[in-house]
Amino acid sequence: MVVFWQMDEALKEIGEFGLIDRIKEDTINDAATVVQGIGDDAAILLPTIRHLQLLSTDMLVENVHFDLTTTTPWQLGYKAIAVNISDIAAMGGIPRHIVISLALPKDFGFDFVDNLYQGMKEICREFKVNIVGGDTVSSPHGLIINVAVVGEVEPACLTKRSGARPGDIVAVTGFLGNSGGGLAVLSQADWEEQGFAWSLVTRHLTPRPQVQAGQALARIGVSSMNDISDGLSSEANELAAASKVGIRLYKKAIPLSEDLLRAADWLGKSALDYALYGGEDYQLIFTVSPEKVGRLNKANLGVCFSNIGEVIEGSGVVLVDADGAEEKLEPKGYNHFR
Amino acid sequence: MVVFWQMDEALKEIGEFGLIDRIKEDTINDAATVVQGIGDDAAILLPTIRHLQLLSTDMLVENVHFDLTTTTPWQLGYKAIAVNISDIAAMGGIPRHIVISLALPKDFGFDFVDNLYQGMKEICREFKVNIVGGDTVSSPHGLIINVAVVGEVEPACLTKRSGARPGDIVAVTGFLGNSGGGLAVLSQADWEEQGFAWSLVTRHLTPRPQVQAGQALARIGVSSMNDISDGLSSEANELAAASKVGIRLYKKAIPLSEDLLRAADWLGKSALDYALYGGEDYQLIFTVSPEKVGRLNKANLGVCFSNIGEVIEGSGVVLVDADGAEEKLEPKGYNHFR
Numbered sequence: 292m293v294v295f296w297q298m299d300e301a302l303k304e305i306g307e308f309g310l311i312d313r314i315k316e317d318t319i320n321d322a323a324t325v326v327q328g329i330g331d332d333a334a335i336l337l338p339t340i341r342h343l344q345l346l347s348t349d350m351l352v353e354n355v356h357f358d359l360t361t362t363t364p365w366q367l368g369y370k371a372i373a374v375n376i377s378d379i380a381a382m383g384g385i386p387r388h389i390v391i392s393l394a395l396p397k398d399f400g401f402d403f404v405d406n407l408y409q410g411m412k413e414i415c416r417e418f419k420v421n422i423v424g425g426d427t428v429s430s431p432h433g434l435i436i437n438v439a440v441v442g443e444v445e446p447a448c449l450t451k452r453s454g455a456r457p458g459d460i461v462a463v464t465g466f467l468g469n470s471g472g473g474l475a476v477l478s479q480a481d482w483e484e485q486g487f488a489w490s491l492v493t494r495h496l497t498p499r500p501q502v503q504a505g506q507a508l509a510r511i512g513v514s515s516m517n518d519i520s521d522g523l524s525s526e527a528n529e530l531a532a533a534s535k536v537g538i539r540l541y542k543k544a545i546p547l548s549e550d551l552l553r554a555a556d557w558l559g560k561s562a563l564d565y566a567l568y569g570g571e572d573y574q575l576i577f578t579v580s581p582e583k584v585g586r587l588n589k590a591n592l593g594v595c596f597s598n599i600g601e602v603i604e605g606s607g608v609v610l611v612d613a614d615g616a617e618e619k620l621e622p623k624g625y626n627h628f629r
Numbered sequence: 630m631v632v633f634w635q636m637d638e639a640l641k642e643i644g645e646f647g648l649i650d651r652i653k654e655d656t657i658n659d660a661a662t663v664v665q666g667i668g669d670d671a672a673i674l675l676p677t678i679r680h681l682q683l684l685s686t687d688m689l690v691e692n693v694h695f696d697l698t699t700t701t702p703w704q705l706g707y708k709a710i711a712v713n714i715s716d717i718a719a720m721g722g723i724p725r726h727i728v729i730s731l732a733l734p735k736d737f738g739f740d741f742v743d744n745l746y747q748g749m750k751e752i753c754r755e756f757k758v759n760i761v762g763g764d765t766v767s768s769p770h771g772l773i774i775n776v777a778v779v780g781e782v783e784p785a786c787l788t789k790r791s792g793a794r795p796g797d798i799v800a801v802t803g804f805l806g807n808s809g810g811g812l813a814v815l816s817q818a819d820w821e822e823q824g825f826a827w828s829l830v831t832r833h834l835t836p837r838p839q840v841q842a843g844q845a846l847a848r849i850g851v852s853s854m855n856d857i858s859d860g861l862s863s864e865a866n867e868l869a870a871a872s873k874v875g876i877r878l879y880k881k882a883i884p885l886s887e888d889l890l891r892a893a894d895w896l897g898k899s900a901l902d903y904a905l906y907g908g909e910d911y912q913l914i915f916t917v918s919p920e921k922v923g924r925l926n927k928a929n930l931g932v933c934f935s936n937i938g939e940v941i942e943g944s945g946v947v948l949v950d951a952d953g954a955e956e957k958l959e960p961k962g963y964n965h966f967r
Contacts, residue, residue: 331790332719333685338676347671350730350764381670392688392775426688432770437730439686439777451669
């Protein structure tokens with residue numbers, strides 16, 4: 292157990308409006324884009340001229356997406372926003388505004404909600420995102436968090452999943468599998484004693500969306516991009532399907548961290564499987580034409596990147612091992628109804 | 630029990646992506662404002678020039694906000710969108726785009742989800758709103774629906790809660806209390822045999838957001854506006870607090886329908902209480918200066934309206950009866966943590 296917090300009766304006492312007053316503080320991090328935030332039927336926002344708008348939403352459900360025995364409310368708040376911002380990053384966009392819906396069990400205390408919002412406010416500050424509204428309701432069973440995010444993108448920077456062309460290089464930011472490895476590690480009673488475990492658990496509980504990299508890659512003119520929320524296998528397949536191409540990935544090239552390799556060893560599992568199927572890394576997968584690949588080294592991504600494969604004619608994704616043997620990579624990331 | 634539906638195993642078979650394909654059809658009702666809807670990390674939208682943007686979100690939780698033994702999935706889908714569109718209407722805005730998050734218990738069938746979306750798509754067609762994205766996840770306990778809506782408003786039409794001035798007239802659209810009465814009626818076994826019950830139940834299960842009235846009132850230049858989601862007492866108090874004024878409401882002037890009066894009689898309850906505290910009418914309360922009140926009769930609101938009171942100096946809301954006796958009206962609408 293990472294942390295303990297006190298549940299109390301305060302929430303019942305203050306009611307929804309008292310909670311809103313408490314939440315309202317420190318919610319505007321870029322005042323130039325907001326006419327009015329929390330407090331009316333809807334937030335009033337000022338769109339940036341000559342920009343397209345991006346809109347996305349994600350829902351996190353207790354005991355499906357998170358486990359309150361292994362995450363602090365602060366970490367959970369941070370992550371709930373991070374996964375949404377990541378969707379904007381994946382389009383080459385700038386995250387601007389979010390609205391947050393919470394379904395709270397009645398016995399959750401003030402400290403819990405306060406800490407949850409502190410985590411949310413921390414990441415919003417970091418990425419200059421405004422919290423402009425929300426809905427707080429009671430839940431008969433477990434905590435549910437929904438975040439919707441509005442972003443903006445210059446039309447020239449807009450990057451979809453569907454632009455990959457045969458001959459393009461496939462690359463990813465950062466290391467893959469750390470989050471999945473972190474989740475696996477958390478299920479072990481003595482994980483806190485393992486030095487390698489902490490970086491993985493941190494990546495799992497507080498993933499960093501690749502906003503800077505997304506914008507820098509968009510400016511370079513990468514041909515397609517996707518965030519890696521459901522594991523490399525699933526995301527590479529989505530990219531291939533959207534672009535109507537095939538993708539060949541080189542097993543040896545998939546970036547695995549030292550800590551993940553050690554954790555996999557300790558767990559008796561395959562580190563590669565965490566990268567392929569673990570999900571929640573929130574790194575970016577992208578494709579870039581050979582003419583533009585040189586620009587990658589000069590770009591200020593704020594994160595390392597690795598070439599891991601190439602776009603080919605056809606469909607689907609194949610994984611090539613060191614001997615040249617190919618296996619088809621099925622899109623079996625985290626899928627909620629299987 | 631209004632309706633029965635079949636649960637089946639199909640959802641488990643098709644998984645999240647199969648469901649998305651099914652949902653995607655007939656989601657764009659105003660193509661001019663959408664570059665790309667469902668299918669990428671975020672929707673890509675085209676803001677209207679010289680308009681402000683509105684953003685709001687609402688979450689509906691099974692057995693808190695709805696009861697699947699008294700609503701059909703079609704009605705529930707319709708209502709989930711209606712309550713969000715109503716927030717845009719209350720600002721004088723045009724609803725444009727929504728994203729929908731669903732947490733679905735694993736045993737909910739294809740028919741259920743299909744019917745839920747048919748209700749959502751029906752109201753979106755009616756109001757030319759685009760469904761541009763969402764998130765579908767599994768739920769260990771009960772159905773949760775979250776909708777976030779993006780709207781637009783011309784700066785000159787923007788109407789907040791905070792503009793009421795002493796001397797203004799207070800008015801509402803439509804009848805109040807029908808939804809609360811409908812909810813009460815639904816708890817009676819033999820409601821279907823009562824002729825007066827059907828209009829109330831319909832208003833409760835499928836409320837119509839007052840988009841046309843909201844825009845027409847904004848064009849007239851009403852001084853403040855709010856949608857009546859939590860009962861007149863709560864909303865009038867919100868308006869008074871936001872505008873830093875008092876409000877005097879005349880009991881006799883509050884518009885109660887014939888059907889509600891009959892239902893209240895049948896239930897042995899006060900019809901007025903449903904109007905004051907029942908909530909979910911999604912009519913509009915607004916204030917207008919005496920000079921502009923004449924314009925109301927010429928405006929095309931698409932709904933009747935009633936003058937129910939006046940804005941005064943001070944704070945809070947008082948209810949005045951036929952004898953001139955005043956009582957303070959506390960904001961005790963539906964409040965989730967009380």
